[in-house]
Amino acid sequence: MAPAQQLSDISAAVGQAREVVQISRRFGTGTGVILSRDVGVQRLLAADLVPAALTTFIAEQLGSVIASDTTHSADLGRTLDAYLATRGSKARTAVVLGFDVSPAMPG
Numbered sequence: 001m002a003p004a005q006q007l008s009d010i011s012a013a014v015g016q017a018r019e020v021v022q023i024s025r026r027f028g029t030g031t032g033v034i035l036s037r038d039v040g041v042q043r044l045l046a047a048d049l050v051p052a053a054l055t056t057f058i059a060e061q062l063g064s065v066i067a068s069d070t071t072h073s074a075d076l077g078r079t080l081d082a083y084l085a086t087r088g089s090k091a092r093t094a095v096v097l098g099f100d101v102s103p104a105m106p107g
Contacts, residue, residue, distance in 0.1 A: 019043065037061060
């Protein structure tokens with residue numbers, strides 16, 4: 001959620017702040033400064049998974065990636081999906097994305 005821009009936004013911001021504090025305490029992350037995005041996965045797990053909650057989660061966590069893909073006709077979302085699907089293996093991600101990862105042949 002973006003910072004409150006108008007007085008009418010404060011109620012929703014306070015509600016989200018309370019939710020973040022409750023979740024951070026429940027999952028043991030109750031020290032230091034915590035942003036909503038820092039407990040994004042935990043918020044998703046604690047939600048009822050209604051479509052609106054999922055849409056909000058995606059926008060908060062991946063909004064900049066989606067925007068960049070749209071603006072630059074990029075494929076960062078697909079790359080991220082492959083990277084996560086291969087459990088963070090750069091080599092396997094490259095293969096999934098269709099890159100040749102064979103060692104360069106000399107000469």
